[in-house]
Amino acid sequence: MIKFDQVRAMQCAKCRKDAVIWQRYSGLHLCRDHFIADLEKKAKREIRTHRWVESGDTIAIALSGGKDSGALLHFLARTFGERRDVDLLALTVDEGIAGYRDPGVAREIAERHDIPWHCVSFAEMLGTTTDQIVTQKGDTRSCTYCGVLRRHCLNAAARDLGATKLAVGMNLDDEAQSVLMNVLRGDATRLLSRQSPMAGVVPRIKPFAMVPEREVALYAYLTLAHFEEGACPYSSTALRGDVRTLLNDYALRHPAAKFALKNLGEELSGVCGTTGERLKVCEVCGEPYAGEHCRSCEVLREARGE
Helix, strand or coil, rough: CCHHHCCCCCCCCCCCCEEEHHHHHHHEEECCCHHHHHHHHHHHHHHHCCCCCCCCEEEEEEEEEHHHHHHHHHHHHHHHCCCCCCCCEEEEEEEECCCCCCCCHHHHHHHHHHEEEEEHHHHHHCCCCCCHHHHHCCHHHHHHHHHHHHHHHHHHHHHCCCCCEEEECCCCCHHHHHHHHHHHHHHHHHHHHHCCCCCCCCCCEECCCCHHHHHEEEEEEHCCCCCCCCCCCHHEEEEHHHHHHHHHHHHHHHHHHHHHHHHHHHHHHHHCCCCCCCCCCCCCCCHHHHHHHHHHHHHHHHHHHH
16 A cells, blocks of 8 residues: 655655655655656656557557556556557456456446457356366466466457557566566576567567556556455465565665666566577467467366366
């Protein structure tokens, strides 16, 4: 939860209004308007740096209804909503977790921004739900199953909707955690890999990749009327939770640590990364895959106990 009272007594470094945030890494106190401008400037710079948005693009926004995806939709609507050469649509995946992520919240966010909303589900696309998988396999690897299958559904649905880009709400904390997780696992393949254009795979864009999670949360509080705040009931068993705690504790003493990890990941993939294997089309699900087996089908069979 953002504690506004900790910075309210301070004045913005750029004007005399009350500050709503103190950026430890920059040393700046910022008011509401200057904070929003600063965050959007970071996101726009990331888009320009990677040349993520081009004329003629149809951008599918992965919208769960939470703070990150809701904030991302708001930002993209503000930035590209009036452009005639760029189309936006919202795409929600219902993983089938009881009491978590009401699709109606995502629909409300999309409709408030006049963006077409589409919803698909594990049940209709895969014939199962995350709850059913956990019932059969336990919750030890629930995030692995859910993550792989969610990416599968997002790509398939985005492609079917004619999207040329898939925007996801990954923030700086997510990026830094992923790099550190790959280091702790000793996963050199993922650490050194980079995204390359692949037939059948909708390219992902991450405008908030240089924005700390705390700032994305504040942006959501300041710009959205409502969003989902609950945590997934199965997330407590994930490695990411342990890495998040470790990294947040370290960043309190070293505020630039998350930026350093994110930049390290990009530098390693840029210098050492491979372009990836030649893709094949899975005869079962119709999705492209690399390696010997389709990862989505493999995970789905394992989750079903087949």
